[in-house]
Amino acid sequence: MKYNITIGWLYPELMSTYGDRGNILVLQKRAQWRGIEVKILPISFTTPLSSINKIDLLFGGGAQDKEQEILISDLRDKKGTTIKNLIEKNIPSLFVCGSPQLMGNFYEPAVGKRIKGLGIFNVDTIHPENENHRLIGNIIGKIQIPELKNELVVGFENHGGRSYLKDSTLPFAKVIKGFGNNGHDKTEGMIYKNAIGCYFHGPLLPKNPKIADFLLKKALEVKYNKKITLDELDDFLESKAQKAIANKLGTAL
Amino acid sequence: MNVLLIFLLKIISRSIRTLNLGNGSTWPGHLMLFLQPHFISSELAFSKTKVIFIIGTNGKTTTSKLLKTILKKNNFTVIQNTSGANLMNGIASALISNANVNGKITADFALFEIDENIFPLIVKEITPSYIVLLNLFRDQLDRYGEVRTIIEKWKKTVSSLPQEVILICNGDDPQIAYLGSNSNHVVKYFGLDKAESLPSDSFSSDSLFCPKCFHKLTYSVTYFSHLGKYYCKHCSFKRPKVDLTNAIFYPLPGTYNEYNILASELTAKSIGIPNENIENGLKSFKPAFGRQEIIQIGNKKVQIFLSKNPTSFNQSLQTIQKLNAKHILFCLNDRIPDGRDISWIWDTDLSLLNTCPHIYVSGDRVYDMALRIKYEGIKDVTIVQNIEIELTEVLKSLPDNETLYILPTYTAMLEIRKIILGKKIL
Structure with a gap:
């Protein structure tokens, strides 16, 4: 059977701070290499809700503060309900860098008013006044998603905001080396149903192909309503690149 | 005091070079600034040397070298900081190595390429005669922060400068052009004038939104990244009228170098260098290392x-x-x-x-x-x-x-x- 999926990409022109496009490339290629047809739907101010409703996988990258300000009312007030419904329907999603802040309860910037989020994740984010205290560097963690439990995830983080998980919200990963959500509680990111939010910024998926495959698998399972096993791919370079970061951080794999 | 320190640091720096331990492009300045925090301003305060700053994400080294070649063809003496040594210590080092036996700088021009983050600090020490603003692209987010943060700092810095400072701005970069149009200084613009768009690389574009009202800019022509001919449908902001679109001679290939060449030619023209010497300068140019x-x-x-x-x-x-x-x-x-x-x-x-x-x-x-x-x-x-x-x-x-x-x-x-x-x- 020939599968096909549509990947929605939130505001590529506004939410692409640093290599976010890498995630789209990886999802697209890993699907195509397995014979799965992929359509990329860039979501902009003018995208109709009916198109967003047909998305099988959703991705959001990082926005600069000003860009965030430009898009938040369109994202939250016009498209918020539709996006929340997708997540409730188990549509897999990945939000990296600054976008999880917008998907939480609120984001309080260092300067300016508190921005209300979409409330997909039960998470509060506060940006401390001192802009110089950004959390920057390579990071490695253990994934907490049941299907990928204790698999490693590596990447780079660079954020001013500190996020705090509320009630029983589950983290995406436990930090081994790096800062994570707030630099204190060793949590990194958050999950809700098949949605993943994390501070890993830019190209998370190239070095973490298992997460890419998790998203693709879930997208197909939800769309075709059956158990899916993806064909194995040669991930030699991916695992080498992942090990290189682990070595850099002094974490033996 | 300065004279003695300059003398000592020169000797040490020369020995380091002789011993092949480095070329001393940063640390003599570092040491000097530790001992004399305002060394840069005191060194240049009573000098006749005209200072030119070159700032931007890409093209600083090439533009400096182009301009230096032209100035030299016009028989001006020129000092500059070593390529890449564009922090305060690099500038101080350049002053140390170029000071004469009396510890004075006597060159006609000092050409300094300035790091994006250092620009706000260096103007507290020196007021330049000219500032060449090349472009602003995303670069080393971990070190510089977001493009918007940098442009805000630059705007504040430029507005703090006396009116005599002349700005040479890239009119094709909306952020740089907006900075120019918002300042009280004499501003000259360079830009390309090609009728057709070049192959786009929009993944790396940072400034597709109007710097004035934040609506999306419309481009009639794009050259690369966010450089091109643009206007805002929402407010009055548009690409300014540019003063220079074609250089006398192009010693280097690549669209990005066309901008560097235009920037150096326009600066040379503003200084009053005759076309003939500009042409000779450009024709004798050899690329900077790497x-x-x-x-x-x-x-x-x-x-x-x-x-x-x-x-x-x-x-x-x-x-x-x-x-x-x-x-x-x-x-x-x-x-x-x-x-x-x-x-x-x-x-x-x-x-x-x-x-x-x-x-x-x-x-x-x-x-x-x-x-x-x-x-x-x-x-x-x-x-x-x-x-x-x-x-x-x-x-x-x-x-x-x-x-x-x-x-x-x-x-x-x-x-x-x-x-x-x-x-x-x-």
């Missing part, structure tokens, strides 16, 4: 294109593709001067690479670069684990009369030059 520098090795060649962020990377690729490159080596490092975050490689446009038969990758982050190429759908890539050992092999396998094009990040560029030329530069 910036399209050609190194001849027997009957083979290596040409180095410093590629340190998406825009410079894309521009390098476009240029070497026009040169029909068949052998390309990428060298990706992630040390502090390169930026520790290599995410930017995913904002590059590798579609041009499909036509290149021999691709090599190397550097601290060799596997990240290999992955980037893999996900472009290109299968045949050679991993060069240890560049110091394996570069010779790569060169051996290169057919006679062929060129190996190397696209390195900053520290990789220094490393490769050192391997090829057998000496240290910085």
Whole structure:
């Protein structure tokens, strides 16, 4: 059977701070290499809700503060309900860098008013006044998603905001080396149903192909309503690149 | 006090160079600023030297070298900071090494390339006569922060400067043009005047939104990244009328170099240098190290294109593709001067690479670069684990009369030059 999926990409022109496009490339290629047809739907101010409703996988990258300000009312007030419904329907999603802040309860910037989020994740984010205290560097963690439990995830983080998980919200990963959500509680990111939010910024998926495959698998399972096993791919370079970061951080794999 | 310190630091710095321990382009200044925090201002305060600042993400070194060549052709004496040594310590070092026996600077012009973050600090020490504002692209987010943060700092800095300061601005970069149009200074603009858009690389664009009202800009022509002819449908903001669109002579290929050449010519014109001398200067120009520098090795060649962020990377690729490159080596490092975050490689446009038969990758982050190429759908890539050992092999396998094009990040560029030329530069 020939599968096909549509990947929605939130505001590529506004939410692409640093290599976010890498995630789209990886999802697209890993699907195509397995014979799965992929359509990329860039979501902009003018995208109709009916198109967003047909998305099988959703991705959001990082926005600069000003860009965030430009898009938040369109994202939250016009498209918020539709996006929340997708997540409730188990549509897999990945939000990296600054976008999880917008998907939480609120984001309080260092300067300016508190921005209300979409409330997909039960998470509060506060940006401390001192802009110089950004959390920057390579990071490695253990994934907490049941299907990928204790698999490693590596990447780079660079954020001013500190996020705090509320009630029983589950983290995406436990930090081994790096800062994570707030630099204190060793949590990194958050999950809700098949949605993943994390501070890993830019190209998370190239070095973490298992997460890419998790998203693709879930997208197909939800769309075709059956158990899916993806064909194995040669991930030699991916695992080498992942090990290189682990070595850099002094974490033996 | 300064005279004695300058004398001492000069001697120490010379011995360091003789012993091949480095070239002393930063630390003498570092030490001096530790002892005399306002050394830079005191050194230049009573000097007749006119200071020119060159700022921007890409093209600082090449533009400085172009302008220096023109000024020298006009018989001006010129001092400048060493390429890349563009922090306070680099500028102080340049002053130390160029001071005369009385500890004074006597050159007609001081040409300083200035780091994006240092610009607000250096104007507290020196008021320049001219500021050349080249462009602003995303670069080393871990070090510089977001593009918007930088432009805000620059705007504040420019508005704090006295009115006599002349700004030479890139009119094709909306952020730079907005900064110019908002200032009280004399502003001259350079820009391209091509009727047709060049192949777009919009993944790396940072400023597609109006810097005045934040609505989306409309481009009638795009050159690369966010440079082009633009206007805002929502407010009155548009590309300003530009004063210079064609240079007398282009000594370097590549669209990005057209901007550098225009910037140096427009500055020279503003200084009052006659066209003839500008032309002679441009014609005698030799590229700065690592910036399209050609190194001849027997009957083979290596040409180095410093590629340190998406825009410079894309521009390098476009240029070497026009040169029909068949052998390309990428060298990706992630040390502090390169930026520790290599995410930017995913904002590059590798579609041009499909036509290149021999691709090599190397550097601290060799596997990240290999992955980037893999996900472009290109299968045949050679991993060069240890560049110091394996570069010779790569060169051996290169057919006679062929060129190996190397696209390195900053520290990789220094490393490769050192391997090829057998000496240290910085």
